[in-house]
Amino acid sequence: MDICKRRLMKELSTAEKGLPSGLTLVSANDLTSWYIDITVDSNSLYQGQIYRLMFMYSPNYPMKVPNVQFVPDENRPIPIHPHIYANGHICLDILGDGWTPVQNTVSVCLSIQSMLAGNHTNERPPDNDSYVRSAPKYAQDSRFIYHDDSV
Amino acid sequence: MPETETYHSETIYPVIASDIAMQGTKTIDSLNRLVDYSSLDYIDVPGHLLCPICQYPFVNPYTTKCGHTFCKECLIQALEPNVDLSVECRCPIDRRPLNRDYVEDIFPAPKIISNMVNDLVAYCPNKSRGCQFQDQRWLLQRHIKDVCDYALISCGGIKEDGSVCSQPTHRKFIMEERRIQRDYLLYGYSMLPPTNARLMYGSSNIHTKNNIKDSASSSESVETKDKSNSLKFDQPSKNNLHLNAIKDTKLYQKLASQDDMPLLELQEDIQIPCVHQESDCANGCGIKITKATKEAHNNIGCTKVMLSCEYCELQVAKPKLNLHFEQCPEMTISCSAKAYGCTWIGIRRDLEAEHQSKCHFIAMVPFLSKQDKKIELLEKENKSLRYHLDNISQSLANLPSFGNINRNDSVSSDSTTYSIETTESLGALPVLPVDLSMTNASISHMLMENDRLRADLDHLTTSLAELEMKQNTLFMQENFRNQEVMHSIKGMINTLRQQIHYILLEHRAFTTNSSNPVHIINQSSKVASTNPELLRRRLSDITRQDVKL
Structure with missing residues (x-):
């Protein structure tokens, strides 16, 4: 293996024993893709x-980064955050x-949870519209420039 | 130790734990050779001994110059340079630059760490096949190599056609065969149940590698249990003969010189029949079995293994025993209405003969079971209702507040009970989760709509009331003014009437004066005498002033 x-x-197996508060494992399909529900109650936003x-997860996980993004669903919007684009891609x-x-x-x-918890600006990234129009399917395939350490 | 353990072909080399490349080849040897430390089932592992990358106890731990320890394999993979060398390789924990090719950057961890991980207790990797053994992981290799009954080794037995079988099988079957053969060689019989294979030595006196074919064919000649039994006990003369014949052979001397020669080391010397050779089940059930499947067959599948029922002493085939227990007339059972409180215990025959007619509980059974079913149904319904209620209250809690929602608390709780009533009628039906979520969504949507409308209505009502008030006050004001005007008009009319009256009087006095002056004078003097003040002051009358206005 x-x-x-x-x-x-x-x-x-660890996740099935219990996740930290605010996280719920929704499904883990044949180990290639997982869905996790996340809540941030410490931030009123x-x-x-x-x-x-x-x-x-790619077959190279954990050596290669997994593709992580928000997915919209019924009653599951994309959170509004200056580092999260409207298509669910996360700049982290x-x-x-x-x-x-x-x-x-x-x-x-937990990183994403704390990123949301520490945010006080209720807005999308400044280049949201242009990014969403030209974004690749997976956030992994775009090159972000990490410049803002404030959030 | 590895160097010395090459004297038989099933030699299992000790683990080269980092030798992961070997795992690809799943030959029998490699199955046993490699205990893959990373896939063992460990019993209790302290968190500090887990590799941060693979999350399993270290295998061949390596340490970085920044002091972090990983499995060698994990660390090498993590430090694999990018194709275009765009990203510098860094320690996975503190991101210090590392180069996996520099021995100063990554090197084997201190021995104590390897010793600690090697001391971790794990189950034998053959646990899934039935081995319950557990030991420190570095000892498991030895266990699998020498002891584990469930380790797969090559059969090595002689097939019916004389060739050597290379199929894998559990060690215990091979060992059993070898023990039988050795005992037979030494003593002329085995303590274990006889098999046709043992007869190889019975008929061909001296066994060497060269006459395998001979022995194999002779083993076919004698097959039945009876015959082998007779060989074993009833023909001591033949046994002696056999013993005399083989006593001179090297093998016999080797076996005799060492009383308890490990069976493991007899591979070269003792030939065993193939354990995969099919034969009919000895009990005559007609199913083909091999020695490897015999045990499982006898325990579960064989229809001819007779067991006596512990109550009625009837002989019953094993697979049918459970069926028999349901009918056995001598079996001790409790009353069939035990669940409802009957404490009677006795044999089944008595139950049918006596107790059944007397027991009040049994008489109640149809009724009670009906009740049970009803309760079960209700419980189910209750469960689904609770689920609905939960959903509804959740969606209620999630509703966005409209500001005046608190004022309508009583109303919204009314609507909750209403939706429960509607679901109650559906409750008996199994509702699919998809439908549920859809109804929930629509219910919450409707509730939201409802609240919004109610808020609108409230707003309208209040503004309407305000308007009415305003209208009323306006109306009142207008009314007052009108009344005042009316009053003044009435006063004016009165004055006018008086004036006209006065003028008319004057006029009449004037006309009568010309014709009948006395009367006029009388009249006017009468008026003047009765109210002279009034006449004079009429000009400054209040009503007259009003008229002026």
């Missing part, structure tokens, strides 16, 4: 709302160049 499978099996994250360094194999699904979720 290769590292990817073993690692995901392990993560799945996102209070009472549930968002859905999609994780897609650990989901790009900053990824290291030590990170895992839960730690990424």
Whole structure:
């Protein structure tokens, strides 16, 4: 069994035992894509709302970063945040160049949760419209420039 | 140790844990050779001994110059340079630049770490095949190599056509065969149940590698259980003969010189029949079995293994025993209405003969079971209702507030009970989760709509009331003014009437004066005498002033 499978099996068994508060495992299809529901109750901007994250793992996981983005669904909007585009793509360094194999699904979720919790501006990124129009299907395939460390 | 363990072909080399490339080849040897430390089922692992990358206990731990430890394989993969070298390789934990080719950057972890992970207790990798063994992981290799009954090894037995079987099988079957053969060689019989294979030595006196074919064919000649039994016990003369014949052979001397020669080491010397050779089940059930499947067959599948029922002592085939227990007249059972409170215990025959007619509980059974079913149905319904209620209250809680929603609390709770009533009628039907979510969505949508409309209505009512008030005050004001005007007009009319009256009087006095002056004078003097003041003051009368206005 290769590292990817073993690692995901392990993560799945840990996730099934219980996730940190605010996270719910919705489904984990044959280990290649997971859906996780996330809530941020500490921030009034996102209070009472549930968002859905999609994780897609390449066979090189955990050496290569998984593709992580918000997916809209019934009652599951895309959170409004200066680093989250309307198509669900997230501009976060650990989901790009900053990824290291030590990170895992839960730690990424927690990073996103804290990114949302620390935000006080109720707006989309400044280049939202132009990005969404020309964005590739997966956020992984776009090159973000990480310049803003404030959020 | 590896160097010395090459004397038989099933030699299992010790684990080269990092030798992951070998895992691809799943030959029998490699199945046993590699205990893959990373796929073991560990029993209790402290978190500090887990590789941060693969999350399993370290295999061949390597440490970085920044002091972090990983499995070698994980670290090498994590530090694999990009194709275009655009991203510098960094420590996965603190992102310090590392080069996997520099021995100063990454090097084997201190021995104590390897020792600690190697001491971790894990289950035998053959657990899934039935081995319950558990030990420190570095000892598992030895276990699998020498001891584990469930390790797969090459059969190595002689097939019916004389060739050597290379199919894998569990070690215990091979070992059993070898023990039988050895015992037979030494003592002329085995303590274990006889098999046709043992007869190889019975008929061909001296066994060497060269006459395998001979022995194999002779084994076919004797097949039945009876015959082998007779060989074993009833023909001591032949046994002696056999013993005398083989006593001179090297093998016998080797076996005799060492009482308890490990069976493992006898591979070269003892030939065993193939354990995959099919034969009819000895019990005559007609199913073909092999030695490897015999045990499972006898335990579960064989219809001819007779067991005596522990109650009625009837002989029953094993697979049918459970069926028999449902009917056995001698079996001790409790009353069939035990669930409803009957405490009677006795044998089944008595139940049918006596108890059944007396027991009040049994008489109640149809009724009670009906009740049970009803309760079950109600519970189910209750569950689905609770689910609905939960959903509704959740969607209610999630409704955006319209400002005056608190004022309408009583009303909205009314609407909740209403929707529960509607779901109640549906409750008995199994509702698919999809439908549920759809109804929930529509219900919450309707509730929202309802609240919005109510808010609008309230707003309208209040503004209407305000308008009415305004209208009323306006009307009142207008009314007052009108009344005042009316009053003044009435006063004016009165004055006018008086004036006209006065003028008419004057006029009449004047006309009568010309014709009858006395009367006029009388009249006027009468008026003047009765009210002289009034006449004079009429000019400054209040009403007259009003008229002026």
